[in-house]
Amino acid sequence: MAGGKPTSVFALHIACLLCGATLCLPTTKILVIFITNFPDYDVDGGRDLDIFDINEEAGLNLVEGDIVLDEINAKGVNLKAFEQYRLKTCIEFKPWSGEDNYISIFKGGGCFSSVGNRRVGKQRLSIGTNCDRIATIEHEFLHALGFWHEQSRADRDDYVNIMWDRISEGKEHNFNTYDDTTSSSLGVPYDYGSMMHYSKNAFLNGTEPTIVTKIPAFSDVIGQRMEFSDSDLLKLHRLYNCTQGSTFLDSCDFERENICGMIQGEGKTADWVRIAKAEGGPNTDYSNMGKCTGSGYFMHFNTSAASNGDTALLEGRILYPKRGYQCLQFFYYNSAGPSDSLKIHVREYDTSNPNGKLRLIQTIDGSPQEQWQLHHVSLDVKKKFRVVFQGTKEGSGPLAGGLSLDDINLSETTCPEFIWRVKDFANVMDNTSPNTSIFSPSFTSKEGYTFQMELYPSGKTDYPGELSAYAHLVAREGDVGQKWPCPGNR
Numbered sequence: 001m002a003g004g005k006p007t008s009v010f011a012l013h014i015a016c017l018l019c020g021a022t023l024c025l026p027t028t029k030i031l032v033i034f035i036t037n038f039p040d041y042d043v044d045g046g047r048d049l050d051i052f053d054i055n056e057e058a059g060l061n062l063v064e065g066d067i068v069l070d071e072i073n074a075k076g077v078n079l080k081a082f083e084q085y086r087l088k089t090c091i092e093f094k095p096w097s098g099e100d101n102y103i104s105i106f107k108g109g110g111c112f113s114s115v116g117n118r119r120v121g122k123q124r125l126s127i128g129t130n131c132d133r134i135a136t137i138e139h140e141f142l143h144a145l146g147f148w149h150e151q152s153r154a155d156r157d158d159y160v161n162i163m164w165d166r167i168s169e170g171k172e173h174n175f176n177t178y179d180d181t182t183s184s185s186l187g188v189p190y191d192y193g194s195m196m197h198y199s200k201n202a203f204l205n206g207t208e209p210t211i212v213t214k215i216p217a218f219s220d221v222i223g224q225r226m227e228f229s230d231s232d233l234l235k236l237h238r239l240y241n242c243t244q245g246s247t248f249l250d251s252c253d254f255e256r257e258n259i260c261g262m263i264q265g266e267g268k269t270a271d272w273v274r275i276a277k278a279e280g281g282p283n284t285d286y287s288n289m290g291k292c293t294g295s296g297y298f299m300h301f302n303t304s305a306a307s308n309g310d311t312a313l314l315e316g317r318i319l320y321p322k323r324g325y326q327c328l329q330f331f332y333y334n335s336a337g338p339s340d341s342l343k344i345h346v347r348e349y350d351t352s353n354p355n356g357k358l359r360l361i362q363t364i365d366g367s368p369q370e371q372w373q374l375h376h377v378s379l380d381v382k383k384k385f386r387v388v389f390q391g392t393k394e395g396s397g398p399l400a401g402g403l404s405l406d407d408i409n410l411s412e413t414t415c416p417e418f419i420w421r422v423k424d425f426a427n428v429m430d431n432t433s434p435n436t437s438i439f440s441p442s443f444t445s446k447e448g449y450t451f452q453m454e455l456y457p458s459g460k461t462d463y464p465g466e467l468s469a470y471a472h473l474v475a476r477e478g479d480v481g482q483k484w485p486c487p488g489n490r
Contacts, residue, residue, distance in 0.1 A: 077132045077134055077137060084227075085141070086245065087413065089236045089237065089245060089246070090245060091145065091240065101117055101123065104122050104124050105124075106127075107127065107129070108126030109128055110128050110131065111127060111130075111131035111140055112126050113140040113141070113143040115143050116146040117144075117146075123144070133225065135225040135226055139195050139196065142195065142196055145239070149197065149198060151197055151198050152176060152178050153183055154177055155185070155190060158190070159190045159192070159213070160211050160213050160222075163211070166205055167203050167204070167210050174202065174203055175210075185235075186235045186239060188234050189231070191232070192213060193221055193224060193229040195226075197223055200220070200222055247322055247412035249410070250319060250409070251407075252316075252407075253285075254299055255297055257274065261316075262314055262317065263314075264312075265313025265314065267311070268312050269310045270301060270306050270312040270393070272300065272389070272391070272405070273302070274297050278401075279401075280304060280399075282298070282404055285406050298333075298405060301336075304398060304399055304401050304402060306393040307393065312390070312392075314391075316386050316387040316388070319386070319410070320384055321383070322412060325380055325412065326380075328379055328387060328409075329376050329408070329410075329415070330375055330405055330407060330409070332375050334367075334404075335400075335401035335402060336397055336398075336401050336402050337368075337393075338367055338395070339394040339395030340392065340397060341394055343363050343364070344361045344363075344377050345359060345361060345390060346361060346386065348381065349383065368401070389405060417443075417445070417446075429458070429467075434458045434464050435461055436456065437454045437456045438454075438455050439452055440452055450473070450479070451471055451472060451474055452472050454470045454471075455469050455470075
C-alpha cells in the first residue's frame, strides 16, 4: 500500500484470526451481516485507487459509482471497520440469527452497497478485490446505514462546482443531487472532509478535476478515505439517536486546564503538574512538538524536587466498561533517576469497596531516555473503575528531571500485538533514497506464523516520495503446522 509521509511513530497492529472461521454480524436497526470466506489479496496492486476507480476497472456502471439498485474478502479488515463503528457510534454488529432483513457481504466485482434498509431480506454488500481497506468498508456501510454521497446533497452547488464537460461520457448520473427527503443533511453543514465525498478527479475524461471546491484550500481534502469525519459521526448519531458509543473511547492531550476530568489521587505526597516544558526534559509535549504557540501541554512529576518515597497519583475519570478488556495507550518521557518508577493501576469500585480498591497492572520499566516513548498496557476490568498513574521517587537522580505523560487514550479494544519502533524516524524519512528499504525485527503470531515488515521510507521507483510498507511471511527452520494460503486469515 502507498500513502503520504508520516511524521511520528510507525506502529503495527496485527490482528490474527482463525483460518476458515465463518463470521456474521448487524446493527441497532436490525442491520445484520453475514460473512463468507474468501482468500485475501494485495490492495490495489500497489496503486492508490478510490472506490469509483475500482468499480470502473471492474466494468461496473453503478448509480453514484458504488450504489446498487437492486465468499467475503479480507475478513480481518472488515472486523476492524466494525470495531471503529462500535468505538465511535452506537451501531453494533452481531451474528445473523434469522432476522428478516440482513446484510450479506460478498466478494463482488467492486465496492458497492444499497442505500438504507431495502427490506428485501438478504441485502448484498460487495467488498471486492482492491476494496479491502478500513475506510472503504466504513464508506460502504455508511451507504447501508442510509447515507448518500456528500456531493449528492441538495445544497451541493453552494460549495462545489461540477465541471460537466470534464466528466467521462455516460458517467454524468454519478453527480446527481437529491432533495432533502431523499438525502437529508440532518442539520449538519456541508462537509468537504466527509468520508462520503467524491475526490476532485472522480470520473474525469482528461486531466482536469471534475469537482472544484469553492474554497480552494479544500481541493485536496475532498475524497479522503482515512477515517470518519466529525460530521460523518454527528449525522450517524442524529439518525440513530446515539447518546453513547457501543464501547467507550476516552482520550486526553492535556491542552485544556481541566485535564480531561483527571484528578490528583488521595494519599499522594506530590503532584502531577500541567506544563509545556520541563527542566531536564522534555522540552515540548508529544502532540504538538512545540510547533503551536499557546498550546503543547503535558503532565509532569518533578522527581528532582521530591524526597525519596514521595508519590504522585494522577487518576482518570470514572468509567463503566461494557467489555472485559481494554487497551491503555500513552506517551511517556522519563528524565528522572534510574530508580524512579511509573506504575499503572486501576481503582475498581463495587459494594465491598465503595471508595475503590487499587490493583497494580504494570510497572513501566526502562532507564531514562531523551525521547517520548509509546506504551500500551492491556487491562481486564469488568466493573466501574479509574486508571491511576503512580509516579514514585525511589532514589538519587539528576538535579533536574522527572516523569512525563501525554496523549493518553483508553479504548475497549485489544492492544497491538506487535510494535516496530523506528528510531529517529524523521531523519530516516528525510535521508533514505528511493528504492531503499529497512526491515523490522521478525514477529511471531499466536498461531505460529513468523513475519517481518519491510518499509520504503521514500517509496519505490514507480511511486517516488510515497512511503510503502510490505508484510513478508518468514520461513524458519523447524516451523511446523502452519498452512498457506489461509482463507479468512489476515
